[in-house]
């Protein structure tokens with residue numbers, strides 16, 4: 001269930017507008033996945049790609065711009081460190097990145113796309129750590 005993007009991209013071959021579809025999802029094995037397809041309205045240019053884990057930088061920026069920036073928070077601050085370690089494992093983050101996250105607000109676990117937050121909240125639910133997901137106001141550009 002991808003969404004048609006409102007972002008206008010130009011075909012790298014002929015400069016016409018591209019139809020762009022993209023999305024993220026959660027696999028039955030509790031993995032994060034992403035996909036995108038670009039299709040030119042005028043020439044034969046088309047690409048389709050997908051992968052596991054966090055979306056590539058450019059696609060992630062599009063997802064954040066069109067669907068908002070979301071935050072995952074623990075309900076109980078005393079469980080935050082345990083939650084961060086779980087999430088860092090799932091996201092395969094470096095120790096430095098984990099320490100950087102740790103210095104953010106006392107309840108924030110992750111800031112990113114809505115699907116990333118839902119996915120991490122399920123990972124934490126399995127570890128019996130209750131969380132809440134909120135949208136950061138004003139982050140959408142489209």
Ligand SMILES: [Zn+2]
Nearest residue numbers: 011014040043
């Ligand atoms: Zn084209």
